[in-house]
Amino acid sequence: MHSQIEELYQMVCRRDPYEREFHQAVHTFLLSIDKIIDELPEVTYHKVLERMTEPERVIMFRVPWMDDEGRLQINRGFRVQMSSAIGPYKGGLRLHPSVNLSIMKFLAFEQVFKNSLTGLPMGGGKGGSDFNPKGKSDAEVMRFCQSFMTELFRHIGPDTDVPAGDIGVGAREIGYLFGQYKRLTNSFVGVLTGKGQDFGGSFIRPEATGYGLVYLSQAILADKKMDLEGSTCLVSGSGNVAQYTTEKLISLGAKVVTMSDSSGMIYDESGITSEKLAFVKTLKNVKRGRIKEYADKYGCTYIERVEDTPNPVWDIKADYAFPCATQNEILKADAENLVKNKVKLVGEGANMPCSMEAESILTGNGVLLAPAKAANAGGVAVSGLEMAQNSMRIKWTPEHVDSELKNIMGNIYRNISEAAETYSTKDNFIDGANIAGFLKVSRAMIAQGYV
Ligand code: NDP
Numbered sequence: 001m002h003s004q005i006e007e008l009y010q011m012v013c014r015r016d017p018y019e020r021e022f023h024q025a026v027h028t029f030l031l032s033i034d035k036i037i038d039e040l041p042e043v044t045y046h047k048v049l050e051r052m053t054e055p056e057r058v059i060m061f062r063v064p065w066m067d068d069e070g071r072l073q074i075n076r077g078f079r080v081q082m083s084s085a086i087g088p089y090k091g092g093l094r095l096h097p098s099v100n101l102s103i104m105k106f107l108a109f110e111q112v113f114k115n116s117l118t119g120l121p122m123g124g125g126k127g128g129s130d131f132n133p134k135g136k137s138d139a140e141v142m143r144f145c146q147s148f149m150t151e152l153f154r155h156i157g158p159d160t161d162v163p164a165g166d167i168g169v170g171a172r173e174i175g176y177l178f179g180q181y182k183r184l185t186n187s188f189v190g191v192l193t194g195k196g197q198d199f200g201g202s203f204i205r206p207e208a209t210g211y212g213l214v215y216l217s218q219a220i221l222a223d224k225k226m227d228l229e230g231s232t233c234l235v236s237g238s239g240n241v242a243q244y245t246t247e248k249l250i251s252l253g254a255k256v257v258t259m260s261d262s263s264g265m266i267y268d269e270s271g272i273t274s275e276k277l278a279f280v281k282t283l284k285n286v287k288r289g290r291i292k293e294y295a296d297k298y299g300c301t302y303i304e305r306v307e308d309t310p311n312p313v314w315d316i317k318a319d320y321a322f323p324c325a326t327q328n329e330i331l332k333a334d335a336e337n338l339v340k341n342k343v344k345l346v347g348e349g350a351n352m353p354c355s356m357e358a359e360s361i362l363t364g365n366g367v368l369l370a371p372a373k374a375a376n377a378g379g380v381a382v383s384g385l386e387m388a389q390n391s392m393r394i395k396w397t398p399e400h401v402d403s404e405l406k407n408i409m410g411n412i413y414r415n416i417s418e419a420a421e422t423y424s425t426k427d428n429f430i431d432g433a434n435i436a437g438f439l440k441v442s443r444a445m446i447a448q449g450y451v
Helices: 003-015 020-033 041-045 048-052 101-117 138-155 171-185 205-223 240-251 274-286 292-298 332-340 356-364 377-392 398-423 429-447
Strands: 057-066 072-083 089-095 124-129 161-164 232-235 258-260 264-267 301-304 320-322 345-347 368-370
Touching: 003 020, 003 048, 020 101, 020 356, 020 429, 041 048, 041 429, 048 429, 057 101, 057 138, 072 089, 072 101, 072 138, 072 161, 089 101, 089 171, 089 377, 101 124, 101 377, 101 398, 101 429, 124 138, 124 161, 138 171, 161 377, 205 240, 205 320, 205 345, 205 368, 205 377, 205 398, 232 240, 240 258, 240 274, 240 320, 264 292, 274 292, 292 301, 332 356, 356 368, 368 429, 377 398, 398 429
Parallel strands: 089 124, 089 161, 232 258, 232 320, 320 345, 345 368
Antiparallel strands: 057 072, 072 124, 258 264, 264 301
């Protein structure tokens, strides 16, 4: 690493010593940028990297809400507005007990470059709370969302910052958040994406991250004369991204044999069919149940998750793997298992699902790695299309949105593979995504002066 980049990284670590996830995201990114920094003296002169690693604004706030027993509960809310260089801040809201400033900053940082790769005019941000929606009633979730928005509304707007969903935030939560924003501002505008179909939501937004992941993976495989049809695939998670990744894989003739949640995984050797997937959707989205109920119903293997042991999802023989749960779900031992089982591609549906060690084991053993910044950009891309439809007060058909999504994912693949070949090594899509995403944001920052 160049000494100036190493020093910058050390400074980022020193300044916020407890932000491990943020350090990891910055480190992977800087390793890629290190390869081109000599050719970009203006980036050094204008301190672009120093500015990119410091959020434009961080908002942290108290979220008081009343539970069903009439007890007052207090959570912490966040919105990290990382970069508005190429458009309004854009990125999801996460509701999960693990949420802290480090996780918010890593997600917001990744979002900047992901949004740049989509080709749409969107800056990067991320937000959420350590509120745990699991086990809460609809009324409790609504009261939490209303309280959260009662502070957040003053910091967002259709031309300022447009949040969406992420872990723990689906159609129900977006509906409650939107309702409260509308009530507080007396305006019906496209301030959130992932809205319900009846009030400004785009067709294909729920499907977009999973479908986009499969479209991009398909493009990579096609270049290698490989195919999803007839293949065996591993999927982790059973939420939004996992469900629609599985749906698209099934429709393309692949056999998906696993899904999981934080309690355990199912291994269905005969393959998850469309009918079984419909059961998972109702189980997770409506009944808010556990994936174990799939094994109980269909009589397949269920393996309970044991903390600090390798994740059993990644120890099953398959052709391709799609981590769709959360960050750092593939660690060193998991990567070794994937290599041992001759998995040929890992498509990252989740954000930063591989540790840096896992990444280098995978790529060092010739596994094709489609990094999250590119691979899961389909969700935010269709969010961008939802913003466009809201501004124009029109609604495109599902077919139109799906074909736009396919085009965007195809363009992302071309951009990251060209950047990999030009600036790094062929098929190093991590470098390709970091560099292609970075160049555009960097040019915009320099053009706009010191802001
Ligand atoms: P959901 O809340 O719909 O589903 C998350 C799934 O992951 C659940 O099955 C959940 O299990 C599991 N999970 C969450 N945290 C953990 C954990 N710490 N350990 C094990 N399993 C866990 O979220 P999404 O599907 O929307 O998001 C999944 C990933 O995709 C995240 O990394 C997110 O940032 C990323 N992503 C999402 C986009 C979107 O459009 N929704 C866009 C781009 C990226 P359980 O129910 O037990 O908690």
